Amino acid sequence: MSSSKRSRPFFVLAPAVALGLGSLFSFLAIGNLDRSSGASPALASGWTVEEASAFQEFPIYWVGDDFGGLPLRQIIRYEYAGDPTNTLYPTSEDSVTVEYGDCEIPPGAEGGCPIPLVIETDSYCDVPPERISDSVKTGPPVMLRGAQAQWMGDYHVRIWTGNVSIGIWGTNQQMVKDAAERLAGLNGSTPLRAGEELGPPQAMCAQRDWHWNNPPPEEPKTTS
Amino acid sequence: MRYLTGRTSSGSYDYDPSIGYYNLAAAHHEEWSLCGHSVDANNGSDDGGGFNMGREDIRDNWVYSGYHPYGKSQYWDNKQHFLQCDGGTAWSSGVVMFVQIPSCGDYPPGSSCK
DSSP: OOHHHHTOOEEEEOSSOOOOOOOOOOOOOOOOOOTTSSOOOOOSSBBOHHHHHTOOSSOOEEOOSEETTEEEEEEEEEEEOOOTTOOSSOOOEEEEEEEEOOOOOOTTOSSOEEOSEEEEEEEGGGSOGGGBOGGGOOSSOEEETTEEEEEOSSSEEEEEEBTEEEEEEOSSHHHHHHHHHHOEEOSSSSOOOTTSOOOOBOOOOOOOOSSTTOOOOOOOOOOO | OOOOOOOOTTSOOOEETTTEEEEEEOOOOEEEETTEEEEOOSTTOSSOOHHHHHHHHHIIIIIISSSOOEEEEEEOOOOOOEEOTTSOEEOOOSEEEEEEOOOGGGSOTTOOOO
16 A cells, blocks of 8 residues: 555544533532432433333433432433444444533534533443443543443543443543442342442443444554 | 644644544534524434434445545544533434545546545
8 A cells, every 4th residue: 555545634523522621510419319208300301210210121320319419400211223324333322321410502602512410321232341442541441339440531431330331421520430439220129329339340242343344454654 | 745634732633543643523413493503412313313413424425425435433432412502412322433535636537526
């Protein structure tokens, strides 16, 4: 292959920008994790807490009705089979996501504003550790409450425990760390309590090719 | 031959060992609403939401129907939820697609390259 071909620039189409820079929060209060202690909050849309509690396909994790003053905003069950015309990469999703807080869209802003705290639980085999690109990992994998975890930047961590994969996005690193410590089970007969060990992943997944039809990588461009 | 490319906020260039230098674009599809323009929400959408629709539109028009060779895909887990002015929430599937931008000399004879 010629050097001119090696040096061609690539254009990356990232369907969402990374986390926006948010204001710093100080968490003085921890949300109520007791589902039996009060009325359900009024949610924007999606599932009620009761509906989420009855979900049986995989454990859902959350941090209660409120997190440091950020109220539970929405619980979203999302199943997307993917684009049937796509032959290049997988796009299917199978998740339950809990959103906390609201944000204000600046005038003229593109793409909206990031929800302050987002906790997404996926089935493990949809987002296993080997699917994460090395290019977005921040440091090596770490252990978090006995589970395998990977930071991707300061405001985003993914945790693998049992048969699920949990993504947390926040507006600062301390918020994400606090949320990870406060993760509790939302559904099931004996949901995990905040502070208890999450434990290691225990899932058997069929072998999947996450990078369809990839040609052999070209040699990196060298610069003088 | 010269190439024009963007720089990151730190002044460097985006680089991946398996790809080389690249430019990042946050393609997305929006719809007009009374509050302004908003990215199509994922929930309730049959098209995977506006962040995914933007990427798939480029895929359809540049790769499937155009002359831009597909490079590869990576999973970046960039699935942060973004609130839209119409109250909807949009997020990405976490997948990024790399598309090659050939020079005009590499286009098939008779094709338009400006």
